[in-house]
Amino acid sequence: MLSTIVCHDQNLVIGYENKMPWHLPEDLKRVKQLTTGNTIVMGRNTFLSLGRPLPNRRNVVLTRDKDFAAEGVEVIHSLDDISRLDGHVFIFGGQNLYEQTMDLVDDMYVTVIEAKHMGDAFFPAYSFLDWEVESIEAGTTEPPHKFMHLVRRSRD
Structure with a gap:
């Protein structure tokens, strides 16, 4: 299964200067719960912004840079390589990877920050014509946010 996991604000901002423009521990806890034991695929800049592989999951970096290597991660060089990964795979960012895989994913785990940020x-x-809301849950901490699980509607 191929899923997207993302946190964005009301303007679809996901980052500013290669960092998240908010601190939301409740979302980080959800990301950990959903992705532990699974595979996360991210672009090189997203990996560099993390500074290390995330523990207890398979970390895969998609990059055109044939010389890129980092301890604790697998490196792939094409979108086709994603389809060869086993198990539940989460697209983890950033913008370019989300754009390239939007039509490929089966579902999305989306956290929406109820605010607008510089990005x-x-x-x-x-x-929502393309995505059915499987679940929606209000966050319990600041800043105000909600968690959504969206499933792709049938493509026929």
Whole structure:
């Protein structure tokens, strides 16, 4: 299964200067719960912003840089390589990877920050005509936010 996991604000901002423009521990806990024991695929800049592989999951970096290597991660060089990964795979960012895989994913785990932030990286626009809300849950901490699980509607 191929899923997207993302946190964005009301303007679809996901980052600013290669960092998240908010601190939301409740979302980080959810990400850990959903992705532990699974595979996360991220672009090189997203990996560099983390500074290390995330523990207890398979970390895969997609990059065009044939010389890129980092301890604790697997490196792939094409979107086709994603389809060869076993198990539940989560697209983990950033903007370019989200854009390239939006039409490929089966579902999305989306955290929406109920505010607007300065940003230079964005999640692609999506429509509820294409996605069915499987679940929605209000966050319990500040800043105000909600967790959504969206499943792709049938493509016929």
